[in-house]
Amino acid sequence: MSSRRWLRLAALTILVGVPTSSWLACGGGEGNLTDPDLGALEITAETIGPEPDADGYAVAIDGAGGRSIGPNGTLRVEGLPSGTHVVALTGAADNCTVADRGSAAIDVVGGSTVALRFAVVCRAATGAVQLTTSTGPNADTDGYSLLVDGAERQPIGVAETVLLQDLPPGAHTVGLSGLAANCRIEGDNPRPVTVVAGETVAVGLAAVCDPPPLATGTLRVTTATTGADLDPDGFRFRIDEAQEQPVGANAVVSVAGLAAGAHTVGLLGVAANCTVGGENLVSITVPADGTVDVSYAVTCSPATGELRVTTRTTGSPRDPDDYEVSIDDGAALSIGSNASLTLDELSPGPHSVRLHGLADECQVQGDNPRTAAVAASATTTVVFEVICAAATGSLATTITGLPDGADADVTVTGPNGYSERLIETTTLDGLVPGEYTVAAADVTAGGDPYTGSPATQTATVTAGEVAAAAVSYGRGSTVSVNLRIEGLYLIQSVQTLERGVPLVAGRDGYLRVFTVANETSPTRPSVRAQLYRDGTLLRTLNIAAGGATPTSVDEGVLSRSWNVAVPGSLIQPGLEIVAEVDPDDEVPETDETDNSFPASGDPAALEVQSASALRITLVPVRQKANDLVGDVSEANSDRFLDVTRRLYPLPGYAAEVHAPYTTTTSKPLDSDDANGSWSEILNEILALQTAEADGTGRHYYGVVRAPAGGGLNGTGYLDVPVAMGYDDATDGARVLAHELGHNWGRLHSACGNPGDVDPDYPYPAGQIGVYGFDVAGARLRGPQVPDIMGYCRESWISDFNYEAVLRFRAQSDPPSLAAAAEQRSVLIWGRIVGGRAILEPAFEVMTRPSLPRKGGPYSVAGFSADGARLFELSFEGVPVADGRQGARHFAFAVPLDAAAASRLESLRLTGPGVQASAASRSAGLRRSGAQADAVTVRPAAGGAALEWDAALHPMIMVRDAETGEVLSFARGGRAEVRTSGKDLDLVASDGVRSWSTRRAISGR
Ligand SMILES: [Zn+2]
Structure with a gap:
């Protein structure tokens, strides 16, 4: 930021630092010589154009004028204190334009002369x-x-x-x-x-x-x-x-x-x-x-003009005789109700025209009188629209209850601004038909207060008839307070006053009823809310006031609403609600009839949707590179789901903890995935979920111990239920909830500077935008709280993302998915990262088929030795959120019968700019069975240690023989796995084909 403000005035030429001697030479500024805080301004006007302003301009400095300058003149002003001054050039002719609207802020430097030029351009005026x-x-x-x-x-x-x-x-x-x-x-x-x-x-x-x-x-x-x-x-x-x-x-x-x-x-x-x-x-x-x-x-002779006055009358009954028109309050001239009258020889200029002589039921629309501008030698027309209403009616107001001689204070108001104050029983005649309001104000009689009841009432006046109203005064305290319910909502995570966020069946909620008083009042009325389902009363909830009754809705303070927890068992489709403030009439009010919400007293329907519970498997990930294991277990798994259950539209969750999974990735996780380990492990968990028959339809979430102070603490797939995150005791649950959001199709909200910000996100700075409420923690969350899909902590969820997750889960949870039977399949997996395709070794597995949901630019195909294509899959790959930009992963379980599997000889992955292939090298060895002995298995701390020839088998899938859980996709010829089981199933891949054997961990 520059502090030299004049730099902004680009159209001006400004010279600073002119030596002091230059203004000394001009002979001015005596006394300034000794004062280094005073400076001088040299102002120049430069005028161009075909018709320059001949009489020049005026110059004002800091608002003080009085100096003139020629159209191409120079003015020197001395003795100006150092600092910013505002110089204005005024008095330019209409056809001339001064640059920068003729005003400049300029810094005067003590002991120097500052030059300032005003450019003036004068256009032709003729x-x-x-x-x-x-x-x-x-x-x-x-x-x-x-x-x-x-x-x-x-x-x-x-x-x-x-x-x-x-x-x-x-x-x-x-x-x-x-x-x-x-x-x-x-x-x-x-x-x-x-x-x-x-x-x-x-x-x-x-x-x-x-x-x-x-x-x-x-x-x-x-x-x-x-x-x-x-x-x-x-x-x-x-x-x-x-x-x-x-x-x-x-x-x-x-x-x-x-x-x-x-x-x-x-x-x-x-x-x-x-x-x-x-x-x-x-x-x-x-x-x-x-x-x-x-x-x-x-x-x-002096020119005159004509004025034509026209009347147009509609409605009935019409005025039986003519109207009159007066000009400038002069003599009245007769004019019909739909007629024109022309008056001539009027002097040019404004004249007042008034229409009068109308019957009571006829009204001039618009101003009367009104002003007509008469022009010389022209005819000016004035039209008066007159509407005649039906004949009038009467209103008889009976006022009782006051001592003799005491005046009432009743005001009758009605159409066309009608207002009349009554002090006693009165019949008002000649009223235009319509709605009249009779308002009774309190009075004092004999030193005692009297209150009129009802405080307000409405009477309908009909033509030719007498309507009635009655006001009864009663002695006693003055009642002026009125209570109403301005709104209410049931909130589970986030909600709006319009109740726009659907509720999730079976999920606990929190009812907030917003009661207001018409005036500041210490009144603490109770509220009764009643829940109905399909017309049957489910529950009556009596809510005591938390504080005094506010005069307007304030969502931001819990004690300004009437609140009660509503168990999820009551929240089911068909739910309706009605509430009433002061249901037992304990507070005297000016109006006892407006205490219900909805105003009709009939229950309002609440939108309740069914949603499935979250099924999730938490996978502790052990890194071979540093032996660090993500700290997740049955004992602490609920801690990981804590944010998820509070935020998301879920009726509940079922979490399982997987056996520890060992990744043999050679490089430890780093803080920004510079070495690709985050991406590689995520890909392994996707393969693991695909290989395990129980993985279908479940979320798999790898829990890792991440490096301290790292930038990256989680990554996950967009639209596919696999992710991973760190095991931080305080923040791990937030990261899991964030990655689940990606799994459910959510892009980022803009807090903490994430990439891939959702362009449709409706609120600034990634805030949640509306009020949220943490039901489990009974905690209010304000609109400025960051949304879970940003990178900021202490987050909550916006209504935008909450509703989007609800929609995503409703659309992507087809129950038929889990029904597909387990069958012999080939696990084909890998990823495309940074323009490089990686085809991981394939395995034969018994699992549920998993195929691309739709085609895309990539293709993976399997071929036999004679070149016959056994299968081909077109796919687009799964985008990775929070990881490397542009990465695409895939894992498919391709059903392939034994005959086809035995012919599979090579795999080929192709796509835009990438290609990868694998060929089987050990078809003969596979049949011999000799390779089973090539893996040695021996007990190790907490599990088993494996050794094999990595040149023959680049990867071995290690499974717990009893549970079928995948314990590792092991690379490199040596690996340890963590397990409490006795036997391991080993599936060794030569890249394309695999063989399997069951091996006991000796000594168990
Ligand atoms: Zn993210």
Whole structure:
């Protein structure tokens, strides 16, 4: 961040560090010499453009003005304290723009001069017309007079070009006057033209002239106009109802070449406020070679306008007689109910127009009076819409219970802003039909308080009828409080006031009822909630107040709602709820009828969905490389599931702990998977789940001891139920819940800077966005708490992810999956990481088939020795979350009968940019059985130690013979496994084919 603010003002040229001597040379600033805290500003204005602002500008420094500067001038200001000053340049003409809106913040440095330049650009404010006259034979001999907007501008020849400049933008006319009688202009004369600022419009006026008659004379037309509001656009005159040409308001025009003899001349285009003195159409006789004069005296009076008042009346009954209209509160003029009236000779400007004389049931819509802007020589229209309502009715309000002479305080309000205060029993007449509210306020009589009841009531007034209302005053304390239930919800992890999050059947919940009072009150009413199922009452819950009744809903404080735990057994599809505050009427209220929620008193349905319990197998993972084992056991397995059960939409879980699994990966887990161990072990657990018949439909979660202080503490598959994480006593449960979220298709939420952030996540900063509640811990979680799918601790779950998990599990839990029978299969597995394909050794296993859910860019195929393809699978691979970006893993159990399996000779994996293959090397050895003895098995601490020839068998799958649990996918010729069993099943793979044997651990 820079502290030099002026750097932001890019449009300004600013020079700093000018030597002190430069302003000394200017001779200013005496006294400043000794004060290093004072500096100087040199302000320059630079104006460009076709029409610069000639009178310059004003300069203000820190709001103090009074300095002027020329359009290209320089102003020096001295004695300015060091620090930031605001300099403003103002007074630019409308067509000029000052850069940076004419304001700059500039740092003055003591002892220096700082230069500041304001760039001003002035656009053109006017336009021009380039007028060209042309003519054919028999041309007018004395040229024309050029008229602009009806006024004479200058003489112009019959073939000449004139540039008319400085014309304001907009509509104008150009015309030629003084045409000879035998000539006419083609097209309009005068000619309309639109002027654009900064542009020149070309106009051509072409004359066509007939051969003049033999004997001709001259007509001379003279105009003289007097008065006010002179005709703005000039006049035209017409000869013999034929040739027409413009003429100025005070002009003399000669028309030569007029045939000798009788003619008529008329003046046209006279504005309404102007009149021609004497005859307008004049008969003349033109003498040969002579001149005849026609003069017009025009008098203009101040222009006036017209106002047209229109009434439009709808509804019934109508006013039986006419309305009246007044202008400026003058005399009333009669006007019908659907009529128009035109008033003329009104001075231009605003006039007040008022419609009156309406019957009571008729109302003017909108303002009355209203203001009409009358324009000169124009008609302005004002329309009054009148609506007549039906005839009126009455309301009789009976007021009782007050001592004689005491006034009641009852207010009747109704349509059209009607309001009337009553102090005693009254019948109100002439009321517009509609709903009226009768509100009784408390009064004091004889020193005692009296309360009117009901506090409010509604009466419906009907035309021609008398409606009734009754207010009864009673002596006693003043009741002003009213209680209501503003909302309620049942929450299991997360919920909204709209109850938008579905409930999970069989899962414990927590009911919050939000009761409010109309005013601050210490009242602590109880709430009764009743749960129904399909119309049958299940349970009545009486809830005492936790604190005083709030005046508005506050989800953020538990004691501001009425809460009770609801056991999961009650939460089943068909659940309904209704609640009532102060069910036993212990609190006197102004309204005792609005205490239920829903307001109708009928139970509201709650959405309850069924979901399956989570089935999960926790696999303690032992790393051969460092002998560290993930600390998970039957004794502590619930600790790993603690966050999961609190957060997710699960009715429960069943966790099993697997026998310790030994990974022979040579490199220990590192903090960021730089060596690929996390990815490799995850792949092994996927293969392990696939190989074990019980793995179908279960989550497998490897528990590892991760390096201290590491960055990576878990990884898992997107959409596939296999993951792994560290065994941290305080954080392991969070990581397991996070990885389960990936297994259920969830991407990251943006807390802690994870990759692959869900673009649809609706809340900022990866927060949960709504209120959550930990039912087991009776703990409120606020909207700012981070969501479980981020990398932040102390997390909870958003409604967005909660509902998404519920949907995912409902769609991906087909019960038919577990029904597939165990059969002889080949376990094909591996991964594509960083552009490298790894095809792990295949094994023959008895398990449930596991095949790609859908095809994809990768393919794995098995071939016999003669090249026949025994199977081929197209797949896309499972993406890994939290691990290396872009990794894809796979593990399939491909059903293959004994005959086909015995022919399997090679495997090939292909896909975009990758290829991997394996060939069987030991088909003969496999049949001999000799290889069984090639593995030595001996007891070791906590299990058995194996040794074999890794060149022949790159991998051995070690299983507990009794349980079938996979204890290791062992590599490298030496391995120890942890087991309490007596016998091991060893399946040795040469890469493609495998053989199996059962071996006892000697001494057991
Ligand atoms: Zn993650």
